[in-house]
Amino acid sequence: MIVTGSSPWAAAEALGTSVPELAAFQDEPPQMKSGTVGKTGYLRLGFETRGSRTILAILERRVPYLAQRALYCDQEMPGLASIFLITTTGCLLQGDRLALDIQLGRGAQAHVTSQSATKIHGMDTNYAAQTQAITLAEDAYLEFIPDPIIPHRHARFVSNTQICVAPSATLLLSEILRPGRKHHHPDECFGATIVSLSVAAARPDSRILFREKLVIEPERFAMRQTGVMNTYDVLGNVILCTPPDKADRIFEQVDSDIRLTDGVAFGVCRLPNGAGLIYKVLGRDTAQVKAKVREFWRIVRKEVTGADLPPPFLWR
Template identity: 50%
Template sequence: MTQCADISRVRRARENLERLGRQAPELRAFQNEPAQMPSGAVGKNGYLRLEFTAGNGRSELSFMDRRVPLLAQRALYWDEAMPRMPCVFIISTTGCILQGDRTALEIAVGENAQAHVTTQSAGKIHMMNANYAAQWQELVVEKGGYLEYMPEPMIPHRTSRFFSRTDISIAGGGSLLYAEMLLPGRKHHHQDELFGYELYSSSVRAARRESGQPLFAEKFILRPGATDLTRTGVMNGFEIFGNVILLTERDKALRVREAAGAAVGPELAYGADLLPQDCGLIFKVLGLRSEAVREAIRQFWRIARGTVTGHDLPEKFLWR
């Protein structure tokens, strides 16, 4: 693995974050600067780029560039079901997300390469009294490539404001599994923590790698102070939200949808549907317990991986 600075990419990522922060209507009320340290200052402007290529008998993490507070150390091959696939943990040197933080993540999976990327722990979005935190993610999968980007859940603390934008570029014959899971806050910590955050905004856009043709776009904006999230049509009494996107060939997506099924119960509801342009599936989960939502996502992950790659999942870590 080689490491060298690519200042143009870092500058591009920072400019994207600044532009998105200025243009997003939901962030207009949160442009004031923190008193402690300006937004996007050194130590608050993280950047991480990971490039994976197909090597001799296995895929490899061939390039990495990083800026604190984002960090990754090296690729490991701990997945016994897919021992030739590199697995990378993204680490936060601060251990949390603070007001004024700006982070950018770029993951590129080359032709016929494979990769699994996750985070060290849940993302804890701390309380805020100024500005907001933002992340921009760019995921690129070339022909025949396979990427699993499965970060741990996000936990927004009360009064927090968080903005996320994910851009996906995927080539024909490539496959991507992307998941996000949102908890309602630290509901056992304080009476105002349950849906106590001010803003959570997340959007995902995907395009075809060869032509730039848009495939789909999804955005949800949660403002608990303005809308009762527990009402019918939003969370409907549930508290935890899981969102999984599988981009792959149509025949594989249809098989995954049939095997995944759907269910609605008092503590858990889930189901999958086709995305536009025959580009894949979207899988939604609502639940009352994080363990149940995580398990529903894991079962969908197992079905998707088995259908796309022919491999099963490894046993769960006891500590995750």
């Protein structure tokens, strides 16, 4: 359990000291101590319905985390509030601590994404930590689909996502992990020191739905082996929390397959306690994985809201 302190980003600080896989990386950066101003970003987004629209009713921020305003650029869902997450530093460095808090009121609908990929620079001391808290009230709908995570060589990164979702709400949470800058240097492909990603979900009455944790330590465990990544480079992990009747209909529409000639594998299974579905994709390049995630996203949106996806942006 992560105990928060007086500041919102204290949870990110506590996270890195509480997980055993980061016990060896508690030294402080000589450039600037962890947890100082400029290295502790915080962003709180609160969405509420106003008439036929969802508005961004609450916006609290601390650099390097930033969001500007809600956009209404989705022609298929005109009332959907779209937000781009921005980090003014452009990357994560050793000693950085980020905290994100997203809250949706009853019936609110929002799409949250990032300005670009999350790049985690190489580190020789300490680590970067991130906490994410997502809370959905009854009948709320959130698409949280950021761009991929790119851990550079010798990167150390830990992330923890805590979800509180009402039984009638829907959360589509996507996470795409790249192997690094594989075309930049041979040692960049799976060259990170450690990447630790965990997610847990519960109901508003604190009943636990599920937990999942992925720990990647390429220096200790080979990535190019059967049961891990084999010949694949990119992992897509999509969690869908939604009512059981919607989950059943979506499950029937999603394929599971291994296409060796195309270099892609994907599959869907059910989350415990009637929480929803989990969809995983392996691919040799990012475009393949993003395309399969988009297929799943389209099915989810159509089934839950009745709306289709707009055409993808040219730069996506």
